[in-house]
Amino acid sequence: MTNATGTRGTACAFMVIGLLLAGCGRQVVEAQPAATASPAAGARQAGSGQAASGDTASSAQNEASQPKPDAKAAGSRIPIPPIGSTSARLSDVNPEAVLAPTRLRVPAIGIDAAVVPVGADATTGEMAVPPDAATVAWYRHGPTAGERGSAALAAHVDYNGRQGAFFRLRELPLGAPVTVTLEDGSAWSGVVQDVRSYDKRDLPVGEMFARTGQPVLRLITCGGPFDRAARHYRDNIVVSVAADA
Amino acid sequence: MRWFIVVAITTLLLTLALPAPAKERTGDVIVVHGLRGLVADVYVDGQRVLEGFSPERTTDAIQLPAGEHGVEVREAGQPEDADPLLAGAIDIGAGDHLSAVVHASRGGEPQLTVFSNSLSQLPAGRSRLVVRHTADAGPIDVSVDDEMLASDLSPGRQAARRLRQPSHEVMVAAAGQPQPLVPPADVRLDEGTQTTLYLIGSQGRDSLGWIAQTVEGIASPPGGVPSGNSGLAATQPLPSGAVPAAVAGAIVMVAMLVRRRLTAAAR
Numbered sequence A: 001m002t003n004a005t006g007t008r009g010t011a012c013a014f015m016v017i018g019l020l021l022a023g024c025g026r027q028v029v030e031a032q033p034a035a036t037a038s039p040a041a042g043a044r045q046a047g048s049g050q051a052a053s054g055d056t057a058s059s060a061q062n063e064a065s066q067p068k069p070d071a072k073a074a075g076s077r078i079p080i081p082p083i084g085s086t087s088a089r090l091s092d093v094n095p096e097a098v099l100a101p102t103r104l105r106v107p108a109i110g111i112d113a114a115v116v117p118v119g120a121d122a123t124t125g126e127m128a129v130p131p132d133a134a135t136v137a138w139y140r141h142g143p144t145a146g147e148r149g150s151a152a153l154a155a156h157v158d159y160n161g162r163q164g165a166f167f168r169l170r171e172l173p174l175g176a177p178v179t180v181t182l183e184d185g186s187a188w189s190g191v192v193q194d195v196r197s198y199d200k201r202d203l204p205v206g207e208m209f210a211r212t213g214q215p216v217l218r219l220i221t222c223g224g225p226f227d228r229a230a231r232h233y234r235d236n237i238v239v240s241v242a243a244d245a
Numbered sequence B: 001m002r003w004f005i006v007v008a009i010t011t012l013l014l015t016l017a018l019p020a021p022a023k024e025r026t027g028d029v030i031v032v033h034g035l036r037g038l039v040a041d042v043y044v045d046g047q048r049v050l051e052g053f054s055p056e057r058t059t060d061a062i063q064l065p066a067g068e069h070g071v072e073v074r075e076a077g078q079p080e081d082a083d084p085l086l087a088g089a090i091d092i093g094a095g096d097h098l099s100a101v102v103h104a105s106r107g108g109e110p111q112l113t114v115f116s117n118s119l120s121q122l123p124a125g126r127s128r129l130v131v132r133h134t135a136d137a138g139p140i141d142v143s144v145d146d147e148m149l150a151s152d153l154s155p156g157r158q159a160a161r162r163l164r165q166p167s168h169e170v171m172v173a174a175a176g177q178p179q180p181l182v183p184p185a186d187v188r189l190d191e192g193t194q195t196t197l198y199l200i201g202s203q204g205r206d207s208l209g210w211i212a213q214t215v216e217g218i219a220s221p222p223g224g225v226p227s228g229n230s231g232l233a234a235t236q237p238l239p240s241g242a243v244p245a246a247v248a249g250a251i252v253m254v255a256m257l258v259r260r261r262l263t264a265a266a267r
Helices: A002-046 A056-065 A069-075 B002-017 B237-267
Strands: A085-087 A100-106 A111-118 A136-139 A152-155 A177-182 A185-200 A216-227 A232-242 B025-036 B041-046 B046-051 B057-059 B062-065 B069-075 B086-092 B097-104 B110-116 B127-133 B140-144 B145-152 B158-163 B167-174 B183-186 B194-200 B209-215
Touching: A100 A152, A152 B183, A177 A216, A232 B062, B025 B046, B025 B086, B025 B194, B025 B209, B046 B057, B062 B069, B069 B110, B086 B097, B097 B194, B127 B140, B127 B145, B127 B167, B140 B158, B145 B158, B183 B194
Parallel strands: A111 A136, A152 A216, B025 B097, B127 B194
Antiparallel strands: A085 B057, A100 A111, A100 A177, A136 A152, A177 A185, A185 A232, A216 A232, B025 B057, B025 B062, B041 B046, B041 B069, B069 B086, B097 B110, B127 B158, B140 B145, B140 B167, B167 B183, B194 B209
């Protein structure tokens, strides 16, 4: 029995290796045109006297779309699309300011709280939610409400025996309205799309703090079972809010 | 057991034999223009990729196949076959991110220097500052917020530091000298971004200055969101819930005893 399995396993292994070698062979063949293209481009460069006169930028575009009969020599070059440029002056490189959220209102669970910008804790690398029950924190390195990506607002569910600003977050019904006021006085509003709980070890932080993608606001707090010795909740409760349609 | 060994060996062979992913066969290069007074046309592998490139500008990233590529710089409007003002080769490795800087050499001649940009991810809340010496000047001392970043930095060399705060003051002096060569630069760093400062110009002509280039997309999200410490919102009875249970049990027992007494007294 073991013998039979062994033989089958060995045969299987050889098959896999065979396939693999075949795959490698194809890889080498594929790589060749790219390899020959480079010296050709070099030769082209040496004899740059034969270059097509006129607008090179547009000829580069032609190469990219269709090889023209009269551009035979140029066709062997690797087409590089025209590129853009930006100012490198120090004053122009400085990052643009983001409008910070200043107030969060969620009438369904009685939240009307001030929002403060926070960063990441220097030692733990976690979001630096301030040590008090009432404050809502905004992760200032990410987007603000309404911008592309995920704007993250977090607050304690409880802190030192007091109920926190997000104590009732887990009770939020789908469709509940949420309003965020920004520092210029403008407001962004949305409705609850999703209420979810994650084991903290599995919190998809890349998604929670995403800097690209559809604009979404996330309200984050703690929840689930509580470890009294470590004073630590097992889960994070995450409410996702999307803009009003 | 034997099949397990076979599988293990096969896996090992697979890992060793698999070719690198296709996307790793290209690298990126950014051209940085730090040569004042020259409006340039930039050629890569004989193709004019940028016309009328003004000083103190940087190009977007140009993706090129790994290998050596020719870069030529001509004065704007010069024919393609005119002698280039500057010609050099860039050796791009797969996955590289390079900056090719057009600048003045120590003698004031046009020069092309290629630097490699480290694109390692930054921890949440950090930025990286890089300072590169690409000026017609001798070795320099560079300090950030009155703290030495690099001393005796020669032309063509660089120094880097990870920083937490967004605002910094960068000072540069001739190596060993106390007086700054240029007024201190106020630099604002974006979190999760690499900001590179290039010292350009000429010390002899008193035209030293800074230009900058940023590389984004190397940010990391925070590792978690600690947001509760009291258990007021706990969803399950926990091990320490044994205490309230014992109290409740004791109350029940006392109640039963009292009841029995009362019943006995009533008889």
